[in-house]
Amino acid sequence: MLKAVLFDLDGTLLDTAADFTAVLNAMLAERKLALQNYDEVRKRVSDGARAVVSLGFQQQEGEAGYQALLDEFLDRYLAQLAVSTTLFPGMSETLDHIESLGMQWGIVTNKPARYTEPLLIAMGLDQRCATAICPDHVTNRKPHPEPIYLACKEIDCPPAHAIYVGDHRRDIDAGRNASMRTVACAYGYVSAGDSAESWGADYIVSQAADLIPLLSQLQASQT
Incomplete structure (x- = not known):
């Protein structure tokens, strides 16, 4: 029985690429x-701040000066992490729909709590979100299933009774590793040369609003 929906954060629930681009x-x-194009930054957000800094400064982790650039980027991002960030189109209605069905929803992300928690507060989601699991809360991050197991424990929902929604192969792998049904978000921050169709998800959505009929269908199939 479907009781909960767990989301990845960047590229799935929230469109954060504009703020990453502005900081960079x-x-x-x-x-x-030279400034970076928004579309190029967008493709790298799911791989985190390190990938964004590497794109902009053509440096890799471990090279001289890289860590200072990364630290500056992260400090600046923390100061303006919700200036242009929005829910993806259709996601507000999707969250309303989930709640109307009497289900809980939560977040399992590789974004550290230092940024996730104030971002959720700024977006007015902190009181609605039943759980928000970050790397700080576990030993192993996605695609390891540990973060999903912890989220399910916090909301008292077995993994088999939840579904995980994400925009990266590691999200789908994490869900499958936890024996959970998965949804791939083709609208998210999919890297160049990658394809949501290749991740092995149980379902694929091309826009956030597609989750509404999918969740209704899954609930109806249980009655």
Whole structure:
């Protein structure tokens, strides 16, 4: 029986790419370096701040000066993490629908709690979200199933009675590793050359609003 929906955060629940782009380009502009295109940044957000910094400064982790750039980027992002961030189109209605069905919803993300928690507060989601599991709360991050197991424990819902929604292969792998049904978000931050169809998810949605009929269908099939 479907009782809960768990979401990845960046690229699935929230469209955070505009704020990542703004922070990166502010740093590049101050150094008189070429600015980065939003579309290119968007493709890298699911791989975290390190990937975004590497894109902008053409440096890799471990190279001289990289860590200072990363630290500056993260501090700047924390100061403006909800300026242009929004729910994906159709996601507000989807959350309303989940709640109307009497189900809980939560978040399992690789985004550290330092950013996740104030972001949820700024977006007015902290009181609605039944659980928000970050890497800080576990030993192993996705695609390991530990974060999903912890989320399910916190909401008192067996993994078999929940579904995990994400925009990256590791999300689908994490859900499958936890023996949970999965939904791939083709609308999210899918890397160039990748395809949501190749991840092995149980379902694929092309927009957030597609989750509404899918969840209704899954609930109806249980009655």
